[in-house]
Amino acid sequence: MKIVATKVTPLQCGAAIATDANTPQVVLITGAKSQLAEALLRVAADIVELALNSSTSANTSANTVAPLKLYALNRSQLDISDAANIAAVFAQYRPSWVINCAAYNAVDAAEHDAIEANRVNALGPELLAQQCLLSGARLLHVSSDYVFGGHAVCGIAHATERAVSDAREADFEQHQNPDLAPNSNPNHLPRPFVELDAPEPLSAYGKSKLLGEQKVLAVLGERATIVRTSWLYGQDGHNFVKTMLNLMRTQPSLQVIVDQIGCPTWSDALAKVIWQLVMQQRSGVFHYSAQGQCSWYEFACEIQRQALALNLLSQPVVIQPITSADYAKQALNRGVNLAKRPSYSVLNSGKLRSTLGVNNALSMPEQIEWQDWCQQLNRMLRRLS
Numbered sequence: 001m002k003i004v005a006t007k008v009t010p011l012q013c014g015a016a017i018a019t020d021a022n023t024p025q026v027v028l029i030t031g032a033k034s035q036l037a038e039a040l041l042r043v044a045a046d047i048v049e050l051a052l053n054s055s056t057s058a059n060t061s062a063n064t065v066a067p068l069k070l071y072a073l074n075r076s077q078l079d080i081s082d083a084a085n086i087a088a089v090f091a092q093y094r095p096s097w098v099i100n101c102a103a104y105n106a107v108d109a110a111e112h113d114a115i116e117a118n119r120v121n122a123l124g125p126e127l128l129a130q131q132c133l134l135s136g137a138r139l140l141h142v143s144s145d146y147v148f149g150g151h152a153v154c155g156i157a158h159a160t161e162r163a164v165s166d167a168r169e170a171d172f173e174q175h176q177n178p179d180l181a182p183n184s185n186p187n188h189l190p191r192p193f194v195e196l197d198a199p200e201p202l203s204a205y206g207k208s209k210l211l212g213e214q215k216v217l218a219v220l221g222e223r224a225t226i227v228r229t230s231w232l233y234g235q236d237g238h239n240f241v242k243t244m245l246n247l248m249r250t251q252p253s254l255q256v257i258v259d260q261i262g263c264p265t266w267s268d269a270l271a272k273v274i275w276q277l278v279m280q281q282r283s284g285v286f287h288y289s290a291q292g293q294c295s296w297y298e299f300a301c302e303i304q305r306q307a308l309a310l311n312l313l314s315q316p317v318v319i320q321p322i323t324s325a326d327y328a329k330q331a332l333n334r335g336v337n338l339a340k341r342p343s344y345s346v347l348n349s350g351k352l353r354s355t356l357g358v359n360n361a362l363s364m365p366e367q368i369e370w371q372d373w374c375q376q377l378n379r380m381l382r383r384l385s
């Protein structure tokens with residue numbers, strides 16, 4: 001496997017690719033201003049270095065190397081819901097991979113704006129998939145844990161025996177319950193969702209993301225790559241961590257939901273996983289989140305604890321746990337109708353981990369992607385301090 005790095009320019013970023021082709025390989029990233037696209041650009045350089053260091057065979061005559069060209073396009077350069085725009089961009093850049101980071105992510109607003117949410121989250125990915133089919137490009141589409149959550153009890157009833165056994169086989173996660181087997185869960189305790197669990201979205205946003213997945217799979221079938229992730233945050237853009245830090249600096253106390261359980265995921269870790277999937281040319285549906293699980297309340301408490309230790313906050317505020325029902329009632333009193341969120345949406349990343357290989361060169365040396373959510377949070381907060 002040969003890797004080549006090219007020089008970074010504002011829109012044409014040097015990165016790496018594993019290929020035996022002669023021509024430059026182009027990766028197109030949609031939604032350039034998203035927190036994920038920013039992270040993909042940020043970690044690309046690390047991936048190149050690791051790949052270069054791990055590439056030991058130097059038989060240049062036998063193995064042709066090709067540079068990877070990375071183009072991240074924002075909405076004004078590429079509107080993914082505009083077929084003509086997509087066709088023109090494909091003709092100009094001729095991508096071999098497209099990573100779709102563009103999305104409508106306003107969960108509450110989507111309830112009253114389902115048409116727009118579907119346009120961006122379902123029609124957009126479908127149009128990208130169609131153009132990929134025409135041009136032979138590969139598509140990596142990002143989806144959400146909010147495709148799950150129909151019940152307080154997660155999908156044990158829906159998981160096929162195979163899915164559960166795959167997930168258990170690939171179980172490296174602390175949050176996996178080793179005693180859990182198909183049909184042997186009389187109390188219906190929640191367990192992290194595997195890829196074959198039946199989705200049951202509760203919100204217009206979750207429905208639009210599920211529809212997006214279905215459209216991509218209908219067009220590209222086994223060639224599609226879909227990564228579901230959860231509770232994403234990073235140094236760029238809007239996210240729960242930055243919202244909490246702002247509130248903790250300005251409010252004497254906060255109320256945070258205690259009965260929604262999921263797993264926070266650092267955008268840089270997700271980006272690293274995505275590059276590995278692209279470079280290994282992987283397809284299929286994958287779950288990825290940090291290790292472990294928590295409620296939003298526990299997440300907020302940990303954000304405060306770490307932020308105080310890093311001097312990002314000067315003094316603590318009171319954080320009160322609140323139920324989803326009470327939180328929604330308070331919002332309603334202010335005239336705000338909140339979307340329903342899953343009470344449990346932890347993702348099992350075991351399939352992804354076994355697919356990529358824990359000790360693969362691009363995952364080393366720190367393996368941030370396999371750290372637990374507290375460690376990932378610490379890495380991100382250190383960037384802010």
Ligand SMILES: NC(=O)C1=CN([C@@H]2O[C@H](COP(=O)(O)OP(=O)(O)OC[C@H]3O[C@@H](n4cnc5c(N)ncnc54)[C@H](OP(=O)(O)O)[C@@H]3O)[C@@H](O)[C@H]2O)C=CC1
Pocket residue numbers: 030031032033034035036037074075078079080081100101102103104105120124142143144145209228229230231232233237238
């Ligand atoms: N944020 C989260 O907690 C989670 C996110 N995800 C998924 O991960 C992916 C990345 O999310 P994240 O980084 O948070 O995204 P952001 O919310 O940070 O950014 C989304 C981007 O999409 C762009 N966009 C919106 N509509 C279009 C369009 N029609 N054409 C092109 N671009 C468009 C927006 O552009 P503009 O800046 O102009 O508005 C924005 O830059 C998404 O698929 C998301 O659904 C999954 C789980 C959790």
Ligand SMILES: Cc1cn([C@H]2C[C@H](O)[C@@H](COP(=O)(O)OP(=O)(O)O[C@H]3O[C@@H](C)C(=O)[C@@H](O)[C@H]3O)O2)c(=O)[nH]c1=O
Pocket residue numbers: 105106107108144145146229230231232239240243247254255256257260296327341
């Ligand atoms: C600001 C705030 C939020 N919350 C709750 C509301 C909500 O249930 C939860 C998170 O709120 P947010 O608005 O940050 O995030 P939310 O929009 O629910 O986050 C989701 O976004 C989409 C895009 C996804 O795909 C999901 O994985 C998930 O990250 O925290 C509080 O309890 N107290 C607060 O002060």
